[in-house]
Amino acid sequence: MDDIPALLASLPARLSAIPERWAASTPEAPALHEGGRHWTYAQLRHSVEDAARRLRELDVRPGDRLVVVGENCALQVALIFAAARLDAWIVNVNARLSAREIDTITAHSTARRVLYLHASSKEAAAHAQRVASSAVTIDGMGELLAGPLNHDAVAEATQPGNEQVAALIYTTGTTGHPKGVMLTHRNLLFIAAVSSKLRGLTQLDRAYGVLPISHVYGLASVALGTLYAGAALFLVPRFSVEGLLSALKDDGLTIVQGVPAMYARLLQTVGGSGTPLPTQLRFAYAGGSPLAPSLKHEVEQLLGTPLHNGYGMTESSPTISQTRLESPRQDDSVGAPIPGVETRIVDADGVDVAPGQPGELWIRGPNVMAGYYREPEMTAATMRDGGWLNTGDMARQGEDGALFIVGRTKELIIRSGFNVYPLEVETALNAHPSVIQSAVVGCGTADGNEEVVAYVELDPRQPVTLEALQAWLAGTLSPYKCPSDIIVMEALPAAATGKILKGQLRQMAQQRKHH
Template identity: 50%
Template sequence: MSPPPTTAQRISDIPRQRAGLAPDDTAVVEDGRTVSYAQLWANVEAARAYLQDQGVATGDRVLVVAENCLAVITLLFALSELGAWPVVVNARLSEREVDEIHAHCRPRLALFTHGASPDALRHGVRYRALESVLPGLGPLMAGALDTASPREPEAVAREVAALLYTSGTTGQPKGVMVTHRGLLHYARVTVASRRLRPHDCAYALMPMSHVFGLATVLLSTFQAGASLYLCARFSAADVVAALRAGEISILQGVPTLFSRILAHLRAQGPGAQGPGAQPWGRLRYLYTGGGPLDLTLKREVEALFGLPLHHGYGMTEYAGSLFVTRMEQPRADCSAGQIVEGAELRVVGADGQPVPAGTPGELWVRGPGVMRGYYHAPELTAAALRPDGWLNTGDIGRLDEDGALFIVGRTKDLIIRSGFNVYPIEVESVLNAHPSIRVSAVVGMPGQDGDEEVVAFVEVAEGQAFDVPAVQAYLKERLSPYKRPQRILRVATIPRTASGKLLKLQLRGMLAEPR
């Protein structure tokens, strides 16, 4: 059966339509339990009734502190039906981070999926939430209702589908008002670009608090009438077992997910690797996003699975990916592919004018996925959105002759060394190719005479020695002098967000601490 015709106006229309067209088809597989689209929609209606009984209505925000589980998906669609905004927060965030988001969005109700997440339980206890078994949702903790929480005007409330928080480069949370229009458009684009069909089953590890998990994984999969293999936490052994059992056909995640699968299989010995040793069931599509792709990792993943590793570029502020590599034209490089349907791109210099073809510049985008703005942050919104609809992404990239996009770095991550531009992503890609380095992060720090110092943090691969002179000699053959790190520092773990994004602000803070 092909995907239903698009008459959706809000994200909850997707599962409603599928429940009507194919009620018995599988929507979610979670911990061995199978939930049909009809069962999912019955849960959504029961959850909507519960929320209404609690006083939740159009224009409210509801904080959901959770890890991936069926209750999160149910709440997303139930709140969509009410015109209220889900504010899904990864339960593994710190107490400070959760509290800052709570204070900023002022939710009418806070819910905690403690049955699927010990961290959600921890936060729920802090907020003195009470445990209940709720219709359509199962065991959940609910905080006290904030009757003083102001409601958004109905017109705005009906336009926005969710409030997704991102820390950005400042470390302060920013609430991105993601629209129904943008998410629905991207779901349709993704179904076409990945050729998703109802018989597909997508691995769903990416948090629903992140646009990758919400748009690329959840909504796009349901738009196709396919199913989710839902996971709260990553286990390489479980993923490999599910792949070999033929349970997963679409494997998507951040680059770290793939590197951990490789590490797990290496630890199992040579016989555990490659389709020659064990077929990969019905796996047919691999995709990574949410961070830069290293060429070495790409080649290793493709050799392991015997499939192209597709890549893309997107952001929360655009409700999904802007560029994706094409299935019919897999690439040998680490390009983010071609622009998706409906999106426009400008590559501009510091003056806001287009730069010559092939020259790195700041990326401005326009299209149906552009956010409505940052919640209660008019200055940040004005800095990002132009009156004519262009969004300044803050990323630096260049277009190849065939229109393929190569991300060079973040505007605020750019390092000026000896008068030259140093793009951290280039240095990181060279470092990551060294056999002793699992992953690296490069930052700039103020040096002498107003110059900047290039500093690299590295995680050492398991079983490898950390030989700084050897790494420096390796870099000397591959990078110009001004690009080479003046310091290479070993750390046990490079700090990341729940979605795998490197937290360079924390790394800069480590350098600023007295030693």
């Protein structure tokens, strides 16, 4: 994979070329599996073409944003490719988000339409009930519900080649304000191509698609990476250990990608790594949060194959580095940068640090986003001269080029592969009449995951139970953002300026965890 210029030159103009290519060369090859249903590449292409026709009838135009509320299913994949055919921007939103969160994303993206994949997600069906929706049938895939047309939506200009924006992926920023990351067809096709090549994917592979396609890891690396190679994708709306065990046994999976917490739950359920599972796996991969070497070792024993590790972020589509198929590692490295991606490790002044020393990680390559939608200041704060993206993460690089993530310059908490920003949780807590102030920190767990821990100062004149606070948060936040612990303090530790000393709280959370 040394010839990156040739790879880039070979990338098509649109994501929709993926099913078209395989439908032309191997039409009967399996493409998608969902529950008991199966689609060949020819059938997928047919449904994509019908979905594109339906979207035109719904008055979705080139440059429009199309919000799709759902969970992993074949119809979601068809809509991604159909939007690409129209030059519309797909905005995949997990149906498990709260109504407030979905409304915020819809408003910020000024979506032309919102589609609800109600047949495969009861949460999507519930969201559809809040609006006037009409049923639309996609031939070969089934029914969806279309929300009303937004007449005020302004279509963005389309770009030549594959620099057109393909997907708008929302992450909630440290301000608690959602950030829409603009990823181009080139960004996503580059990651799909590199991801499939580094995994050595062939058309005989069968990959497990349980990571949410509404997140960039599930979209680019898993879904698009698998289909780019002409392999088969087994779509699952949400993770369960029983579902994974069944898929390993009955579906002959050869590729599994997940987050460390998923593997930890697998180990916990089967009672450890003492009895290896009989599988056809040739590749297992973890990403999305730190992978503890102890967990890695146990999972490798259980699955009988190396557990590869990697690192990325939404703004880099997402992959920045990963360990290699031919040289698995035993440490906690996230591997070498993927081909085509350059890295710098710098100090606070943007000067390269000495080899092996930790610093802030900057990256540059074909995977770097086009920017944050409608947020030029935020984009400018993240990008650096020369096309470099400041990841905001602290890393060091080994002599062999492998990266080690040593910390975060931001306060981001990664819980089961999902991003949680403390300020958003604090804002929700502080809105409760009994809460004077709050501070939210991450607390590392033994399996490499992080828990969300909230410290609160309460108003004694307005008593409230912890159960009531949890219920309050459950009404406004996604479940993964809700704290696992809420701890009441008479006064939060603060500096003379009044700034809460979160470093102390993080230490307290870790100490509490170990007692």
